[in-house]
Structure formats: structure tokens, C-alpha cells
Amino acid sequence: MLLEVILEDDVNCPKCEKLLPLLRKVCDDLNVPFRVKFLGNRAVASYEEDSSSRTFSPEWIERWGLKEHKKKLKKIAPVLTYLQRIGAQTFPNVVIRWHDGVRIKEIVVRGFNPDSKEARTYLSNLYALLKMLKQVVHRR
Amino acid sequence: MVYSVFYYATEAITRAFVGLILKIVEHAKRRRIVEEKRREKRPAPSWGFFKVMSEAGMPEYTWIGRATNLKVAIPGLIRLPIAARELRKPPTRLYFSFAEAASKDWFREIEWLAEQAEKASEEVGEGAS
Numbered sequence: 001m002l003l004e005v006i007l008e009d010d011v012n013c014p015k016c017e018k019l020l021p022l023l024r025k026v027c028d029d030l031n032v033p034f035r036v037k038f039l040g041n042r043a044v045a046s047y048e049e050d051s052s053s054r055t056f057s058p059e060w061i062e063r064w065g066l067k068e069h070k071k072k073l074k075k076i077a078p079v080l081t082y083l084q085r086i087g088a089q090t091f092p093n094v095v096i097r098w099h100d101g102v103r104i105k106e107i108v109v110r111g112f113n114p115d116s117k118e119a120r121t122y123l124s125n126l127y128a129l130l131k132m133l134k135q136v137v138h139r140r
Numbered sequence: 141m142v143y144s145v146f147y148y149a150t151e152a153i154t155r156a157f158v159g160l161i162l163k164i165v166e167h168a169k170r171r172r173i174v175e176e177k178r179r180e181k182r183p184a185p186s187w188g189f190f191k192v193m194s195e196a197g198m199p200e201y202t203w204i205g206r207a208t209n210l211k212v213a214i215p216g217l218i219r220l221p222i223a224a225r226e227l228r229k230p231p232t233r234l235y236f237s238f239a240e241a242a243s244k245d246w247f248r249e250i251e252w253l254a255e256q257a258e259k260a261s262e263e264v265g266e267g268a269s
Contacts (some may be wrong), residue, residue: 002195055235064233066256099195103232107250111238118242125246 002104003137004033005130008050008093011038016092018114023094026127030134039089051108052090056083096130098137189224191216 005027009016020036027034039050054060058080061069094109107129113119187206194200199216201224214220234253240246 051235099193102190103193104195104197106233107236108233109236109238109241113238116242118239121244122238122242125241129247129250 002097002099003130003133004035004097006095006097007034007036008091008095009036009038010089010091013091015112015114019092019094019112022123023126026123026130030127030130032130032134039091050089050091051093051095052110053083053088056080056088094126096126096133098133100137185225189220189222191224191226 005023007016007020007023009020024034058073058077061073061080065073090110092112094112096107096109098105109126112122187204190202190204192200192202194213194215201214201216201220203210203212203214205211232254234250236246236249240249243249
């Protein structure tokens with residue numbers, strides 16, 4: 001059964017560098033597959049979009065956004081178009097993917113601040129979520 | 141007293157006219173004994189061929205049995221001669237920021253967002269059908 005964690009990373013990102021060993025340890029403890037996807041400007045796969053740049057596009061908001069987002073779309077559409085044009089990306093993004101038997105479900109967590117007090121809570125939340133998902137996925 | 145033909149004809153017409161008005165009034169005041177039954181939505185099909193998404197993100201046809209727990213998966217490489225039912229719910233993707241993920245109520249937010257996503261997909265499905 002599919003359950004995996006993907007870290008969307010940039011080679012020049014210091015926050016990603018700090019998150020990588022922590023997240024790898026969490027996944028190793030739980031025996032969950034973990035892989036890193038390098039998407040920075042100098043990386044081989046830099047042409048790929050990351051999770052956050054996709055949400056910046058007006059098309060994404062029209063298709064998937066909430067009603068509140070759609071209301072504000074007219075005002076922020078030029079900014080979003082600009083961000084799409086320059087290929088703005090934010091790192092790191094943690095993508096948790098699993099298959100529930102019918103469809104793939106994903107949770108994307110954007111950003112990480114290693115210096116904040118909440119970093120520990122963040123990792124423990126991720127640990128709890130992965131542990132719960134592992135039980136759900138392997139029970140079927 | 142001798143009644144003329146004209147008298148009988150007038151009386152018959154008047155009786156018919158008054159009778160019709162009384163019947164209309166009675167019909168309007170009549171209590172509705174049997175209430176109209178609301179049409180129920182057809183339940184979602186639970187067996188047959190379904191088009192699902194495989195773990196690799198590719199389309200896959202699955203036969204789900206009616207009485208048995210039989211599931212047969214056919215990869216979407218071939219054109220299936222039977223029309224497979226599309227599942228209403230699309231792949232779900234939820235987005236969170238670092239602050240949200242670090243908060244204590246994160247799991248509640250996940251549940252709430254999942255419910256919203258399911259509702260939205262149901263609305264889209266009803267609109268399409």
C-alpha cells in the first residue's frame with residue numbers, strides 16, 4: 001500500500017538542509033518511504049513546479065480554491081500571474097501521499113522555521129499524522 | 141301550470157352551472173388525504189465497473205462484486221467495452237502552512253478541510269449530473 005513522504009527541496013535552501021535530517025529520522029523511525037525532490041533553480045528538475053507554485057496560479061484557485069479565495073481572485077490575479085511568470089517557488093514543502101484504495105490523497109505542508117519554538121510541535125504533529133496514516137493504510 | 145320548453149332548458153342550464161361552481165368549490169376545499177411523496181435520490185452504485193486511480197496515479201478499472209467481496213483490477217491500458225462508472229470524488233490535496241502544521245489544532249483542521257473538500261466535490265458532481 002502506498003504511503004510516502006516527499007520533501008521538495010532546494011539545494012541553496014538552509015531551512016531545507018535543517019529539515020532534511022529531522023524528517024528522515026521521523027520516516028526511518030516509522031519505516032515510511034522518504035525521498036527528496038530537488039526543485040531549486042540549479043537543480044536538474046528545476047523545470048518542475050512545486051506544490052506552492054501551483055497554488056499561486058489563478059487557474060488553480062478557480063478550480064480548487066475556496067469561495068473566499070475566488071472572491072479575492074480579481075484583485076490578486078495580476079500578482080499571481082507575475083509569480084507564475086517569474087517561476088516563484090518556496091521551500092521546503094513536505095508532501096505526504098497515500099492511497100486509500102480508490103484515490104490518491106495528499107497533504108502538503110509548506111515552509112519550515114528551524115529557529116522557532118514551534119519546530120518541535122511541527123515534527124511531533126507530522127510524526128503523529130504519519131503513524132496514524134500508516135495504521136490506516138496497512139489495516140486495509 | 142304548463143312549463144314551456146324554454147323554461148326547462150333554462151332551468152337545466154342554471155342547475156348545471158351552479159352544480160359546476162359547487163363542485164369546483166368543494167374540490168378546492170377538499171383536504172389532501174395522500175401527500176405527495178418526495179422523490180428520493182438514487183443511491184450511488186455500489187457494484188459494477190469503476191474507474192479508479194491506481195497507486196502510480198494511472199487510471200485503473202476495478203470490478204466490485206455485488207454479493208461477494210471480489211475485486212478485480214484491470215489496468216487502464218486497454219479500452220474497456222463496458223462503460224465504467226466514474227467515481228465522484230477526485231484526488232484530494234490539502235495545503236497547510238508551517239504555522240498551521242505546528243498548531244495543536246492541526247488535526248481538527250485536517251478533518252474540517254477534508255469535509256469541505258468532500259462537500260465541494262459532491263456539489264460539482266450534482267451540478268455535472
